Amino acid sequence: MKIGVIGAGYVGLTTGVCFSHLGHEVFIADKDPDRIGLLRQGKAPFFEPGLEDMLKKCLEKGGLHFTLDTSEIVAASEVIFICVGTPPRENGSADLSQIEQASRDIAENLNAYRIIVEKSTVPVKTSYWIERTIRLNLKKPVEFDVASNPEFLREGSAIHDFMQPDRIVIGVSSERARNILLKLYENFNCPIIVTDIASAELIKHASNSFLAMKIAYANLLADICEKTGADVKVVTKGMGLDERIGDKFLEAGIGYGGSCLPKDVKAFIRIGEELGISMDLLKAVDRINEERLLAFVDRVRQALWNISGKHVAVLGLAFKPGTDDVRESPGLKVAKLLLDEGAIVHLYDPQARENAEKILPPGENTLYFDELYKALEHVDAACITTAWEEIVNLDVDKARNVMRTPIFIDGRNIWECEQIIQKGVEYYPVGRPRGRTY
Numbered sequence: 001m002k003i004g005v006i007g008a009g010y011v012g013l014t015t016g017v018c019f020s021h022l023g024h025e026v027f028i029a030d031k032d033p034d035r036i037g038l039l040r041q042g043k044a045p046f047f048e049p050g051l052e053d054m055l056k057k058c059l060e061k062g063g064l065h066f067t068l069d070t071s072e073i074v075a076a077s078e079v080i081f082i083c084v085g086t087p088p089r090e091n092g093s094a095d096l097s098q099i100e101q102a103s104r105d106i107a108e109n110l111n112a113y114r115i116i117v118e119k120s121t122v123p124v125k126t127s128y129w130i131e132r133t134i135r136l137n138l139k140k141p142v143e144f145d146v147a148s149n150p151e152f153l154r155e156g157s158a159i160h161d162f163m164q165p166d167r168i169v170i171g172v173s174s175e176r177a178r179n180i181l182l183k184l185y186e187n188f189n190c191p192i193i194v195t196d197i198a199s200a201e202l203i204k205h206a207s208n209s210f211l212a213m214k215i216a217y218a219n220l221l222a223d224i225c226e227k228t229g230a231d232v233k234v235v236t237k238g239m240g241l242d243e244r245i246g247d248k249f250l251e252a253g254i255g256y257g258g259s260c261l262p263k264d265v266k267a268f269i270r271i272g273e274e275l276g277i278s279m280d281l282l283k284a285v286d287r288i289n290e291e292r293l294l295a296f297v298d299r300v301r302q303a304l305w306n307i308s309g310k311h312v313a314v315l316g317l318a319f320k321p322g323t324d325d326v327r328e329s330p331g332l333k334v335a336k337l338l339l340d341e342g343a344i345v346h347l348y349d350p351q352a353r354e355n356a357e358k359i360l361p362p363g364e365n366t367l368y369f370d371e372l373y374k375a376l377e378h379v380d381a382a383c384i385t386t387a388w389e390e391i392v393n394l395d396v397d398k399a400r401n402v403m404r405t406p407i408f409i410d411g412r413n414i415w416e417c418e419q420i421i422q423k424g425v426e427y428y429p430v431g432r433p434r435g436r437t438y
């Protein structure tokens, strides 16, 4: 098929490159000239394992095109995926202006039947606004369908998640759109749910909010464990073995971050409230998550007594391992809170330094390092904020020798307490009995 993609971000680029890899002819538009320039040279504008290799191969093979001009993709593609950003507004609701702009761009260039598919995460009923915007901006009467096909990929494993998804959700309002989208996904080996558009739109927000709720619940348990001497890792393991619960996303720590969960929970709260529904359940999830950061900094205070003037390493600035995405990064938020308290922060991330520097510029008290053990030199404590393999496998003996005082405050529960304290360090995990050397 001929497929168009608007927005070459984590979702759009992965979608386009994977469809190209599967043999479709793909046209990807982005409004950012630098991004399009890089992509034409076969360079991924962000770090996603395996994506650049696949991009290069698809470009060499032909059939993958990048453009700044949406009209080109509207002219060339039967199916057009909208993959632009839907960032949060100040009040938590989703900012849909990029979706509106993309809809207008499509309308102004629509000359023949097309399916316009929302892949971005959008509030339920957004398809109504897309359809209305296109209809109002059409230059001549043309038939079209709007459909929903929410994306569930995770950064760090985007290609795998796109190619081998747990499920594919398709929301349609016509037989024609249904048949074309089912044909597009016919070789995917997973359940496909075909439903109405509102249900499809809701599945995405409902799923992400549920995942956030699991993490918040694990964090609530962590607080109870800390007061009672129980171990949250054991408690969640015991829960997770129940098939009805499952062990995924039941991890206590510094809370969830990233470009999806925080914004999607907030957006879902707003959606419910606008419908007159009490969203107290998700408000509690959001509050518990935000409090994790303050609780984490309190833990640093417990370890260091006074934070002001102390050198503290923050290990991990990407919101999770396997990506350079720092949107809503817990590591950067911890760094900012420590800076507010007068600390000198030593920042390290194997992939995300460049993006992190745009949000938290280097300065007198904000020191970036390219090497893990350099970041640890002369620090009073180290905070573990992203469970990168390199950090999980840290040589604790080597670290202890370069740190001023060997104190680790772990927001990801990456180590076993008893083993780690035997190496002569102080260790502060979350929701687990602490291993102190005194």
Ligand code: NAD
Binding pocket: 006, 007, 008, 009, 010, 011, 012, 029, 030, 031, 032, 035, 070, 083, 084, 085, 086, 098, 101, 102, 105, 119, 120, 121, 122, 151, 152, 153, 154, 155, 259, 260
């Ligand atoms: P992103 O910010 O990485 O990419 C969006 C891209 O769209 C940018 O490159 C931007 O320049 C481009 N763009 C914006 N308006 C445009 C226009 N009118 N024409 C052409 N290009 C335009 O965003 P993302 O992380 O890929 O997320 C996209 C959507 O997918 C969001 O709604 C997000 O919630 C959802 N989503 C994201 C993930 C994820 O892990 N990142 C997973 C599932 C769903």
